Amino acid sequence: MTSLPNQSETYDVIIIGGGIVGSGIARDCAQRGLKVALFEREDYGYGTTSRSTRLIHGGLRYLEMLDFGLVRQDLKERETLLKIAPHRVQPLPFILPFYRCSLFYRLKVRVGMLLYDLLSYDKTLPNHRYLTRTETLEMEQGLQAKGLQGAAMYYDCQAAFPERLCLDNILSAQRDGAVVFNHTEIVDTLRGTEGGVCGVRVRNRLTGEEPEFRGRLIINATGAWVDRLLKGWKTPLPPQLRLTKGIHFAAPLANKNALVLFSKKDKRLMFVIPWLGYSWIGTTDTDFDTNLDTVHALRDEIAYLQETVSEYLPQNNWSEVYFTNAGVRALVRDNRPGASESAVSRKHGVLLHTHGDGLEGMITILGGKLTAYRDIAEEVVNRACELLQHRVEGRTGTIPLPGGERNDLKNLKAEVGRAGSEYGLTQAQTDYLVSLYGSEAYAILNRIEYDASLAKPLSPEYPDIRAQVVHAIEAEQAQTLNDFLLRRSLLGFTKDQGEQAIPAILEMMAVPLKWEAERVAEERSAALAHIALTRQHREVVTKSDMNT
Ligand SMILES: Cc1cc2nc3c(=O)[nH]c(=O)nc-3n(C[C@H](O)[C@H](O)[C@H](O)COP(=O)(O)OP(=O)(O)OC[C@H]3O[C@@H](n4cnc5c(N)ncnc54)[C@H](O)[C@@H]3O)c2cc1C
Incomplete structure (x- = not known):
C-alpha cells in the first residue's frame, strides 16, 4: 500500500482530481519545477475521462454554434497530441453520408467542411473530400443504400485509451518530482488566518488515513464534481455547471470508418466509431441531476441510439450490446433561457476564487474537452505561475509523453515483436504491449528478462501477460482489481470484460498488496458489479427486431 507523502512540506500547488485535466496540470507544474501534489479520489482517469467517445477532435458540430475559437483551439491541440502522444492518438477517417438532402443542407455541409479545413490550415491530416454514392457504398458496405446520395469524408483523431493518456501525464509528472495519489480524496480545506484556503485534509479510501497538507495554491480539477465540492465548502457561489449525461454502447463491428449520423427522432448528431473491434455508438446528451458515482446507461437511452443506427446500418445485429458506459459532462452554466443540452458551449472556464467567495487561494x-486538456492545463499553470511569481515557460506541447518518444509505430511494433519472440511472445501479444505502453513496451520485456514466468498469459483468451500486473502495481500505482482491468489494460473492454482473467490477477495482486481473503473477495465483487452494471442491457430489443 502506498504511504502518503511528507506532511511537513508545503507544496507550491495541490491539485484535487486526477482526471485528464488535473493530470495534465500536474505534468505541466512538475515540468516547470513547481513542487506539486495531486490527489485523486478513485483512480486516474476514473471520471468523465474514461466515459468519452474517445475522439480528439475539433468538433464539426461546434461550427454550427459559431464556436470558431473553440474549434481552432481543439484542432491545434489535435495536432500537438499527434506529436507528443503518437502511441495514444491516431488519425481516423470520418464519413458523413447524405440521404435525400436538400441543396441548402449540402451547401451548409460544404461551408462547414471548408471552415474545418481552414481552421486547421497547419494540420498534417488530409483535407476533406466528397464521395459519390458508389464510392460511399464501396467504403461502407453496410450503409443503407436506399436514398443515399453520396458523402463527405474528413479526418479527426481517436484516442482509443484515454485512461492511459491520463496515466501517461501522471507518470510524466511523477518523473519530474510530483507526488501523486489515487484512492485519496480531499475531504476538507484548511484555512489560513485571513480565511483563505491554505491546504487540504485528505482521506486515503483504502487505509482510512486522514492527513493534512499545506499548499500555496490549490487547484480544483474535479470536473463534474466541482459544484458538489464547492457546496461542501459552503461558498456563497451559485452552481457553476450544467451537468449532462452521455452514454455509449459496444456492438458487433459494422463499419470501417467513423460514421456521423443524425437521429431520426430529434436530429441530434451521433457517432458510430470503429474501436477495439467493435462499433462504439454514442452519444446522448440529457440533463443530469442524480448520483455522479452510480451513473450508468438506461434502457431507453440505448434504444434511442439503436433506433438510429439500425436505420442507417440495417444489416448489423444491434440488439447485441456487449457493454455500455455512461458519463457526465461538466458544461459551464449557460443562463440563456431554454438553451438545450447540446446547445451549451463546450468551452472551459477558469475561476479564480476571491476573499468574497471564501476560497481565496x-x-x-x-x-x-478531453481534446483541449493540455492547453487548458497550460493556461491554468500560466495563471498559477503568475500568482506564485514563478517565471518558467510551459513545455508540455513539445516534450513527448512517456511512451510517445517513437512516432514510427510500425517499426516499433516490428522491433518489439522481434525482441518479444525471444521470450516466446507472439506478434499479436507484442503489438498489444505497444498499444498499451508505446515505446515503453520494453519495460515489460525487461521484467520477463528477470523472471521468465512473467511471460505467461493471464488467461488463454487474451493477449495480456503476467508481467503487466507486476508493472501496474510497481510502476503505475494500480491498487485495485478494477484499476488493472479498466485503466491499466484493455481487459475490461473485451467481450467478457476480462472475467476469465480475474482469478490470475487477484492471485498476483494479493501478495504484494497484502490482501487478506476478505479483501480479495471485495475486489472480485467490485469487478463483477461493474461488469454486471455495464452488461445489463445485452438483451435490449431494437425497433427493427420488434418489426420482424
Ligand atoms: C459522453 C461523453 C462523451 C465525450 N466525448 C468526448 C470526446 O470524444 N472528445 C473530447 O474531447 N471530449 C469528450 N468528452 C468530454 C471529456 O470526456 C471531459 O471533458 C474530460 O474527460 C473531463 O476531464 P476532467 O479531468 O475535467 O474530469 P474527470 O475525468 O471527471 O476528472 C475529475 C476527477 O476528480 C475526481 N474527484 C472528484 N471529487 C474528488 C475529491 N473530493 N478528491 C479528489 N478527487 C476527486 C474524480 O474522481 C475524477 O476522477 C465527453 C464527455 C462525455 C460525458
Whole structure:
C-alpha cells in the first residue's frame, strides 16, 4: 500500500482530481519545477475521462454554434497530441453520408467542411473530400443504400485509451518530482488566518488515513464534481455547471470508418466509431441531476441510439450490446433561457476564487474537452505561475509523453515483436504491449528478462501477460482489481470484460498488496458489479427486431 507523502512540506500547488485535466496540470507544474501534489479520489482517469467517445477532435458540430475559437483551439491541440502522444492518438477517417438532402443542407455541409479545413490550415491530416454514392457504398458496405446520395469524408483523431493518456501525464509528472495519489480524496480545506484556503485534509479510501497538507495554491480539477465540492465548502457561489449525461454502447463491428449520423427522432448528431473491434455508438446528451458515482446507461437511452443506427446500418445485429458506459459532462452554466443540452458551449472556464467567495487561494476549472486538456492545463499553470511569481515557460506541447518518444509505430511494433519472440511472445501479444505502453513496451520485456514466468498469459483468451500486473502495481500505482482491468489494460473492454482473467490477477495482486481473503473477495465483487452494471442491457430489443 502506498504511504502518503511528507506532511511537513508545503507544496507550491495541490491539485484535487486526477482526471485528464488535473493530470495534465500536474505534468505541466512538475515540468516547470513547481513542487506539486495531486490527489485523486478513485483512480486516474476514473471520471468523465474514461466515459468519452474517445475522439480528439475539433468538433464539426461546434461550427454550427459559431464556436470558431473553440474549434481552432481543439484542432491545434489535435495536432500537438499527434506529436507528443503518437502511441495514444491516431488519425481516423470520418464519413458523413447524405440521404435525400436538400441543396441548402449540402451547401451548409460544404461551408462547414471548408471552415474545418481552414481552421486547421497547419494540420498534417488530409483535407476533406466528397464521395459519390458508389464510392460511399464501396467504403461502407453496410450503409443503407436506399436514398443515399453520396458523402463527405474528413479526418479527426481517436484516442482509443484515454485512461492511459491520463496515466501517461501522471507518470510524466511523477518523473519530474510530483507526488501523486489515487484512492485519496480531499475531504476538507484548511484555512489560513485571513480565511483563505491554505491546504487540504485528505482521506486515503483504502487505509482510512486522514492527513493534512499545506499548499500555496490549490487547484480544483474535479470536473463534474466541482459544484458538489464547492457546496461542501459552503461558498456563497451559485452552481457553476450544467451537468449532462452521455452514454455509449459496444456492438458487433459494422463499419470501417467513423460514421456521423443524425437521429431520426430529434436530429441530434451521433457517432458510430470503429474501436477495439467493435462499433462504439454514442452519444446522448440529457440533463443530469442524480448520483455522479452510480451513473450508468438506461434502457431507453440505448434504444434511442439503436433506433438510429439500425436505420442507417440495417444489416448489423444491434440488439447485441456487449457493454455500455455512461458519463457526465461538466458544461459551464449557460443562463440563456431554454438553451438545450447540446446547445451549451463546450468551452472551459477558469475561476479564480476571491476573499468574497471564501476560497481565496484556490483556482477551479470549469468544463473543458478531453481534446483541449493540455492547453487548458497550460493556461491554468500560466495563471498559477503568475500568482506564485514563478517565471518558467510551459513545455508540455513539445516534450513527448512517456511512451510517445517513437512516432514510427510500425517499426516499433516490428522491433518489439522481434525482441518479444525471444521470450516466446507472439506478434499479436507484442503489438498489444505497444498499444498499451508505446515505446515503453520494453519495460515489460525487461521484467520477463528477470523472471521468465512473467511471460505467461493471464488467461488463454487474451493477449495480456503476467508481467503487466507486476508493472501496474510497481510502476503505475494500480491498487485495485478494477484499476488493472479498466485503466491499466484493455481487459475490461473485451467481450467478457476480462472475467476469465480475474482469478490470475487477484492471485498476483494479493501478495504484494497484502490482501487478506476478505479483501480479495471485495475486489472480485467490485469487478463483477461493474461488469454486471455495464452488461445489463445485452438483451435490449431494437425497433427493427420488434418489426420482424
Ligand atoms: C459522453 C461523453 C462523451 C465525450 N466525448 C468526448 C470526446 O470524444 N472528445 C473530447 O474531447 N471530449 C469528450 N468528452 C468530454 C471529456 O470526456 C471531459 O471533458 C474530460 O474527460 C473531463 O476531464 P476532467 O479531468 O475535467 O474530469 P474527470 O475525468 O471527471 O476528472 C475529475 C476527477 O476528480 C475526481 N474527484 C472528484 N471529487 C474528488 C475529491 N473530493 N478528491 C479528489 N478527487 C476527486 C474524480 O474522481 C475524477 O476522477 C465527453 C464527455 C462525455 C460525458
